[in-house]
Amino acid sequence: MPPSSVLRLPPRTFAIAAAAVPLALAVVADDVRVRRQLRTARRDPLTGLSGRDVLMDRITRLAAADREQLHVLVADADGLKAVNDTLGHAAGDVLIAAIGHRIGAWAQARGGLAARLGGDEFAAAVLLSPAATVRDVTALADQLAQPVACGTHRLRPAVSIGTARAADLPDAASASRLLRGADMAMYRVKNGSEVRGYVATRHDAYTPAVHGRRPGRPGTHLPVG
Structure with missing residues (x-):
């Protein structure tokens, strides 16, 4: 390509692009951090198991x-x-x-x-x-x-x-x-x-549930009267 056809961008364009890179990385890092916090919050604190x-x-x-x-x-x-x-x-x-x-x-x-x-x-x-x-x-x-x-x-x-x-x-x-x-x-x-x-x-x-629970569990008996 001849020199005359080279697209020359102003210095400000490079500055904006350079600034966007750390911003994008920060967004990705923040997303990863939030996902980790959500996973931690959804784990049982006593056993470490999921919910x-x-x-x-x-x-x-x-x-x-x-x-x-x-x-x-x-x-x-x-x-x-x-x-x-x-x-x-x-x-x-x-x-x-x-x-x-x-x-x-x-x-x-x-x-x-x-x-x-x-x-x-x-x-x-x-x-x-x-x-x-x-x-x-x-x-x-x-x-x-x-x-x-x-x-x-x-x-x-x-x-x-x-x-x-x-x-x-x-x-x-x-x-x-x-x-x-x-x-x-x-x-x-x-x-x-x-x-x-x-x-x-x-x-x-396919056993029918009572109040969403297995028959025989506490809370499955219907109130009387």
Whole structure:
């Protein structure tokens, strides 16, 4: 290109462009910072696990990516009230934190995510081979039952786990439907009507809710009179 055809921009143009670069970087950095703060705010402070909304989003994403291997689990600690009553709530917090850490690491190792639903109840969405469901869930139950050191005491957790397998439910089954199935399966294991490793049926997943909660949970009984 001959020299006469070179476009010569005034110095002010370069100054504006140079000033825009750090401004753009600052906007990106601020966006990253805000996203990190939001993620932190949405995590349970005691266990570091995500909340229900993050879990539901992950279930939906995993269902779209690999419905055949998607499993949703609900785990509920047994006897937490006894620990709180005898050793204090600080000991109960130690127990909850240990269970949360264990189920979180287990889920992450299987391409999934765990969440604390509240109190002593947890849930996870993971990718498992359907043929290995009972084996893997049983292994998780054994892992969660390992003793937890709390001062001079050794707490022995007891955790009931229920599982819902996406492949066993209609393709239209939503994340909330899978979670309900796992919750019903957990309840059946907890009350002794099913053995450990029980997997939810379609009936479990489509059990009608009362006030949005599983029948039998506190708050599901309608007021009388």
